[in-house]
Amino acid sequence: MPPEETVMATPADVAARDGVTKQAVTKLVRRLVEEHALPVERDMRDRIIRFSLAHYDHYRGEFASSEKVASARKDVPSAPPVNSSTSRDEALRQEAWLKVGREKLRRQEHIGQLVRADRMREALTVCGREIQSSIARLQNKADDMALAVSREGSHGLRVLLRQIAFDLNTEIADRLAGIVAQAAEHDEALEDEEL
Structure with a gap:
């Protein structure tokens, strides 16, 4: 069995996907790192460059206000679609790993392995x-x-x-x-x- 992969994303990727600003994503990621230990990758200057997409979506669904997310989406002007260099197979693979990560978090939360x-x-x-x-x-x-x-x-x-x-x-x-x-x-x- 191959080692478990974590789908990592940049704030810009998530901002384009969710239709919010990069600053809003970065602010939420910082808060989730501090309060919920969101898995991240940092650069040499200790800045967050990528983070676990499954953990981000899980924590955002649990702890973010849907009203704020909706208002942030209204404020962002529609951007042209982002050209992705990844293939369709890579996107499907990442989506599968993302689903596995989300399900693992849901299961851990359900059986009481995660605490606030x-x-x-x-x-x-x-x-x-x-x-x-x-x-x-x-x-x-x-x-x-x-x-x-x-x-x-x-x-x-x-x-x-x-x-x-x-x-x-x-x-x-x-x-x-x-x-x-x-x-x-x-x-x-x-x-x-x-x-």
Whole structure:
């Protein structure tokens, strides 16, 4: 079986195909790279020269506002058809790979292998704050630690620290379990205005 090919396109190709400006495509590609890790090829100056067409179409369908796309198409004057140097066979081959790429993304999303980066960042922030708040209360145990040292020495402190660590781990696990219980099973589709 040959290695999987990714159909790559330039912003100019997609702009001509979709009837929008190259700047609009480039702006959306930059946002998709930042927020959804869109696969891209870069030049020596780290500029995006080509990107995965299947990923672009998938993410644009999920996260771009159809109203903005429609208004961008109205603003662009109709351009003469672009002469392509690729043959019909090459176009059919690329179309087949594009369909395979789109279907793979749909399947990964359906079985839960893809997660929304914005929701992941938000969840990690909430979890981090909960852990920080639990650890910040550790200083409230200073009097208990001093008492354990004065009564039983380092052995007493070791026993108390073991108990404090167990209590802290349990508290953090309970807080994280509460966050998971409140979270939605599936995320709703993201509109362009929410970005």
